[in-house]
Amino acid sequence: MKVILLVPDGVGVRNYLFSNFTSNLLKEGNEVLVYHNLSDSAIEEIKINKPEINNFKKIPDFIESPKARLLRETLAYARLLRNEKTLKNKTILKFWSPSKKGFKKKILYFIAEVLGYLLSNSYLLIKKADRFYEKEVSKSKSSKSTENLLVDFKPDIVLNLHQRAPITSPIITAAKKNSITTATVIFSWDNVPKARLISRYDYYFVWSNLMKNQLLELYSEIIPTQVKISGTPQFEFYSYANLYEDRKVFLNKFGLDENKKTICFSGNDISSPYDAVYLKDICEEISKIDKNRRPQILFRRCPVDMSDRFDIVLKKYKEFVFSIDPDWKTGKVNGDSFATIYPTINDNRLLVNTVKHSDLVINLGSTMAHDFAILDKPCLYLNYDPVEDSKFKVEDVFNFEHFKSMEDIEAVGWINKKNEIYNKIFEGLDTPEKVGKERKEWLRRIVLHPTNNNSDQLSNLILNNN
Structure with missing residues (x-):
């Protein structure tokens, strides 16, 4: 079988090119062409760490009319x-x-x-x-150039690894014109209601039955047989034993003490404007704790947040706050979005060890709650407005559609006021089994289990579906 993987930006690299997914596709003489919009440095990173992937071609420039x-x-x-x-x-x-x-x-x-x-x-x-x-997009030069590629490569299927990217739309139209099977993964757990499923495909690979039902409800032209539950390789790395480091070695490398309880504070991108204020609130409460009992904070920013908004807090509380920045790189100057940056293979190691060696995670509605649930560790969601009279309301965040999946279970702990931070932190550290005690149930609703073979599930569906 011949497969074209559309990689329109760096977000798909980690989940699909660094996992076992592409390696599985290449077994038994199958061919994979990575049709991409990545920088040269990103391609080199892939080649070094996944040498079995050796067929790459740049997507032609596409400017929408x-x-x-x-x-x-x-x-x-x-x-x-x-x-x-x-x-x-x-x-x-x-x-x-x-x-x-x-x-x-x-x-x-x-x-x-x-x-x-x-x-x-x-x-x-x-x-x-x-x-x-x-x-309209079929008239573009990109579509016509892709048709030539399709004639030469003769793929059995074209799979889009990010359904939101406009640059992939002329490629999908060209594949349809040539009667080639098309498919897409739904990249993230919150993507379906956002109305950015640009093209229509023969098949849709989704995380869970929950996502399948939502897709069918909102897109009546899609029929159930077109939607395949594959899970996502996103959480598979926690089952890769070779990624884990000794606790002392990992924490000491970044200045942390292996003998202290460790709280991970994970940041969102800048569309969440008050993450630095939340971090300040947490630090102020922790600073009141006696040093012998005081936990330390491991700060992991969002990979695309290269702002300086956390700098003042990190400097003021450097005694117990330590930043382990994601190892993502950019092929462009001042690249600060998922369209221009890409993860290194080393970031997989940083992330799994951050989760492994932290006792608790705190954030504003982040997917990191699921990462920690994989290793059965609690999450505290921040549930108060840190700035008075702000247009940004935390109430809106937790009314987003994807949070309805947790309505009837105790999936996380909640920090509803700044003055609750102290008690909630120690509840999570001292009795983790009582905070978000149904986190595993929430995870089962969100993604196909077992999570350690989602690459196999997806590749098998692709190879056996045609």
Whole structure:
């Protein structure tokens, strides 16, 4: 079998190229072409650590025509409006936050919002607009160039590793035109309601039955046989014994004390504006604890957050706060988004050891709760507004659709006020079995179990589905 993997940015590298997934596909004489939009340094990182992956080709530049861009944004807004009604969840529209800098963008999004509102009243019109969008992108040079590649390589399937990237849409239309099977993974646990599933595929690989049901509910044109539950390789690295380091060696390397309780504070990207304030609040409470009993904080920032917003707190509390930055690199100057950066293989080691050697994680609704649940460790979610009269409300965060999956279980502990930090931390450290005691149940709802063979599950579905 011949497989084309679309890798439009760096986010898919860790889960799909550094895991066993691609290695599994290459067994028994199968061929894999990585059709990518990565930097040269990212490709070198892959080749060094996964030498069996040796066929790479750059995706042609793709600039959406004004008509295609307008259609895509119109469709996104129309679907968000429908999703809001279907799911009865007003926070869905929080995902509509386009940049309106400049006159042209203001006009673009004004028209998109007007047309999107009109389209949202008829799903039939939305489906027609989807077809118009595909027809428009099929006219691009990227689509025509891809057709030549498809004729030469003759793939059995084209698999998109990030369903949100516009650069993949002309490639999918070219594959459809040539009657080649198309598929996509749904990259993250919160992606489905966000209305950024740009193309339509023959198959959709999802994390869980929960995600499958949601996809079928929001996209009536998709039928159940098209949706395959594969899990995600994202959590598989915790089963790789060769990644783990001795506790003393790992912690001492970054200045931490192996004899002290360790709290991981994991940051979100800058769309969560008050993470540094939360870290300050936690540090202020911990600083009141006697040094002999005081836990230490291991700080892991979001890989795309290269801001200096944490610097003042880290400097002030350097006695017990230690930063272990993710080992992600960028192929471009000032790259600060998932579109320009990529993980190194070393970051897998940093992440699994961060979770292994921390006793507790604290954050604002992060997926890291699941990482810690893999090793049966508790998470505390921050559930208060740290700044008065802020437009950013923590209430909105935990009303997002993906958190409905935890409504009837004790999946995490909650810090509802700053003055609860002290007691909640020691509850999590001293009696971890009582804090978020149903974290494993939540994890089973979110992702297919066992999590240590999701690469096998996905590769088997691909190889046996054609």
